[in-house]
Amino acid sequence: MAAKKSSSIIKKILLYLLLIAITLFMIGPFLWLLSTALKSASENIFQYPPKLLPEEPTFSNFGKVMDVFPFWRYLLNSTIVSGLTVILNVLFCSLAAYPLARMNFKGKNTVFILILSTMMIPFQLLMIPVYILSLNLGLQNTYLGMVLPHVTTAFGVFLMRQAFMTVPYELDESARMDGANSFQIWWKVLMPLVKPSLVTLTIFTFVSAWGDFLWPLIIVNDQNMFTLPLGLNMLSGTFTSDWRLIAAGAIISMIPVIVIFLLLQRFFIGGAMKGAIKG
Amino acid sequence: MKKKHLLLAMILIITMIFVSACGSDDAKKDSKDNKDSKGKTEQTTIEFWTMQLKPTFTEYIEGVIADFENENPDIKIDWLDVPAADLDKKILTAVSSNTAPDVVNLNPTFASKLAELDALVNMEEAVSDEDKQKYVKGAWEANRLQDVTFVIPWYLSTEVTLNNTKIYEEAGLDPEKPAKTYEEAKEYSKIIKEKTGKYGYFPSLDLSLVLQHMVVMGAELTNEDGTKAAFNTPEGLKAFEYFTELYQEDLIPKEALSGDQRNTIDMYQAGQVAFFAGSHFISQIKENAPEIYEHTKPSEAITGDTGKKTMSVQNIVVPKQTDNEEAAVKFALFLTNAENQLAFTKLTPILPSAVEALEDPYFTEAGEDAEPTDLVRITAAGQLDEAELLVPPMENYDELKEAMFDAISEAMLGEATPQEALDKAEKAWNEILAK
Structure with missing residues (x-):
């Protein structure tokens, strides 16, 4: 009995050691970034052997980043663009996914395959036509110009369609018996039931919109x-780049992504597990 | 009921966004109309793009623009600073949708791509002979493609070797006698490797550097009309053999082959490499590795039997799509005149392309308290007469460069003998040049 217990303890210790090692391996680069951001100007950040702990930790790099470019203005721009992109993307993708999941009409599969096939075209290829379109619509230098190309994505439509398919059809039928129209079924029955997928889509869209550069x-x-990524790019100049500032800027730009993920994490993991079980 | 309100609110928001977009469009039109209606003196607006100069040079560029606008009240400059990373994509998009800016700061490689597409104004015609005389000859001629000079040179740099005097001393070498030729570089590397275990020389093979090394060692890249490869000669072979030997005897870091130019500076900053060609990184070293900076001593570029030294040029181009060619060229000339270039070069370790600016004592005399940055500048300016653009703009340049790099890497990795690799590169070049 005792032997069995001790062997299971050893097993646990080994398991935890392994997990800690993997954790360190995963967040190692991030810690390195943080340490660089905290190093003061007198330290050689490329010294060999490398030092993880800064000799004189300082927050001044973060302050300097905000002086290099109009930080708050760019933050506002980024927030507006990412916020709008997320809201519109989630809305339009789930609206588009509803008929594909629930209605029967001629060419449904063709439409779906066509939508999916757009995933295979890289954005760089679409860029020039989309640019010309946006110019003609007068969208240059507008928030809308930055948002519109991303308001529907094939990935989003696909994700939401799969989510709607997992909801039993009987729920639709009973709602219809109660007199709900299609729109109400979508909004009142299906949407609340696919929250995990909505959250997943929100996070994915936010991350890509927040980091979009090109x-x-x-x-x-x-x-x-x-937007913020364009501003952060200014930290590395043509003739000089101070890696402390770049690291500090990278950390600042990461914070919103981390915050959003932490806030929505509960649902996100729920969504992932749900997908895993139901295939 | 609540849900219904929410839905209504959402629809309202979306409509508002769309309406607001239209609104800003109208506003723009209005301002345009205003401009026209004011117009006894017709205002021209010049769109001017630079490559990653903000925020360090914001004040300088804005100052130049203000001066220019004062002199030419009918011309307004709209300045946009574009991150270097995707400037090429942005300008390509703009050119292909017929909305190119009027004046752009471009590097030679990309400028020659646009020139191949015939998208740039020929400066040979647009600039008067008198003005042409004001530029360093090598710089003006550096950007020619079939007798068309498609740029105005802005600032230049020549390659200066940076030496870590501490490693020199550790290895018992005299820091006053830095490596000047490829042969010396090899010798020094051997000594440094033996005494300290560190690397001596770190030649980068990134970008066009392979081609540059070959030219410096005496190989011709192509025949005169650029239709056939001409580097399969004893000199070309020497270049291939030189790097193969260095690499196989572990006298240069492995990153020479795999990494980009940035690796050289990282290893130098870490105190792992004794000397490398990196003058344009000097202020970065000052910021990132203060104690290495103190031990840094610049010296003239490492060269081969030809004594050739490389020069790189940053350019100003005027795209053909501009509606205001005259005003655009005028601004480009103003930006690159001696006075403005001198002020610019005082802010950063670069050399001006204007002859007059180069005569300033700033580029000729080192003060007593001269820092490594000052020495780099003076050394760089001192060798400008010997420096030239070693790799001229060529069509299908990227492919040629890749082919050569692939060949030399095969030789260095021991997959082929240098002669075999050279034959292979020659064949590839002939195919590409025949296109």
């Missing part, structure tokens, strides 16, 4: 409309 750069010609 499209805002192309569509914006006015430095006041730049």
Whole structure:
């Protein structure tokens, strides 16, 4: 009995050691980034052997980042763009997914396959036509110009369609018996039931919108409309780049993503597990 | 009921967004109309893009723009600073949708791509002979593709070797006699490797550097009309053999082959490499590795039998799509005149392309308290006469560069003998050049 117990304890210890090692391995680069951001100007950040702990930790790098470019303005721009993108993307993708999951009409599968096939076209290829379209619509230097190309994504439609398919059809039928129309079924029955997928889509869309570099750069010609990634890019100049500032900037830009994930984490993991069980 | 309100609110928000977008569009139109109606003196607006100069040079560029606008009240400059990372994509998108800016700061490689597409104004015609004389000759001629000079040179740099005097001393070498030729570089590397275990020389093979090394060692890249490869000669072979030997005897870091140019500076900053060509990184070293900076001593570029030294040029181009070619060229000339270039070069370790600016004592005399940055500048300016653009703009340049790099890596990795690799590169070049 005792032997069995001790062997299970050893097993546990080994397991935890392994988990800790993997954790460190995963967050190691992040810790390195943090340590670089905290190093003061007198330290060689490329010294060999490398030092993890800064000799004189300082927060001044974070302050400096905000002076390099109009930080608050760019933060506002990024927030507006990402916020709008997420709201519209989740809304339109689930609206588009509803008929694909629930209604029967001619060419449904063709439509779905066509939507999916757009995932295979890289954005760089679409960029010029989308740019010309946006110019003609007068969307240059507008928030909407940055948001619109991302308001529906094939990935989102696909994700929401699969989510709706997992909801039993009987729920629709009983709602219809009670006199609900299609729109009400979508809004009152299906949407509350696919919250985990909505959250997943929210996080994915937010992360990609928050970090998007190329499209805002192309569509914006006015430095006041730049988003945070474009601003952070200014930290590395043509002739000089101070890695402390770059690290500090990278951390600042990561915070919102981490916060959003922490807030929505409960649902996110629920969603992932649900998907795993039901295939 | 509550849900219904929420839904209504959402629809309202979305409509508002769309309406507001239209609103800003109208506003723009209005301002345009205003401009036209004011117009006895017709205002031209020049769109000017630079490559990653904000925020360090914001004040300088804004100052130049203000001066120019004062002199030319009918021209307004709209400045946009674009991150270097995707400037090429942005300008390509703009050119292909017929909305190119009027004046752009571009590097030679990409400028020559646009020139191949015939998208840039020919400066040979747009600039008067008198103005042409004001630029360093090598810089003006550096950007030619079939007799068309498609840029105005802005600032230049020549390659200066940075030496870590501490490693020199550890290895018992005299820091006053830095490596000047490829042969010396090899010798020094052997000594440094033996005495300290560190690397001596770290030649980068990134970008066009392979081609540059070959030219410096005396190989010709192509025949005169650029239709056939001409580097399969004893000199070309020497270049291949040189790097193969260095690599196989572990005298240069493995990163020479796999990494980009940035690796050289990282290892130098870590005190793992004694010398490398990295003058344009000097202020970065000052910021990131203060104690290495103190031990840094610049010296003239490492060269081969030809004594050639490389020069790189940053350019100003005017796309053909501009509606205001005259004003755009005028601004480009103003930006690159001696006075403005001198002020610019005082802010950062670069050299001006204007002859007059180069005569300033700033580029000729080192003060007593001269820092490594100052020495780099003076050394760099001192060798400008010998420096030239070693790799001229060529069509299908990227493919040529890749082919050469692939060949030399095969030789260095021992997958082929240097001669075999050279034959292979020659064949690939002939195919690409025949296109």
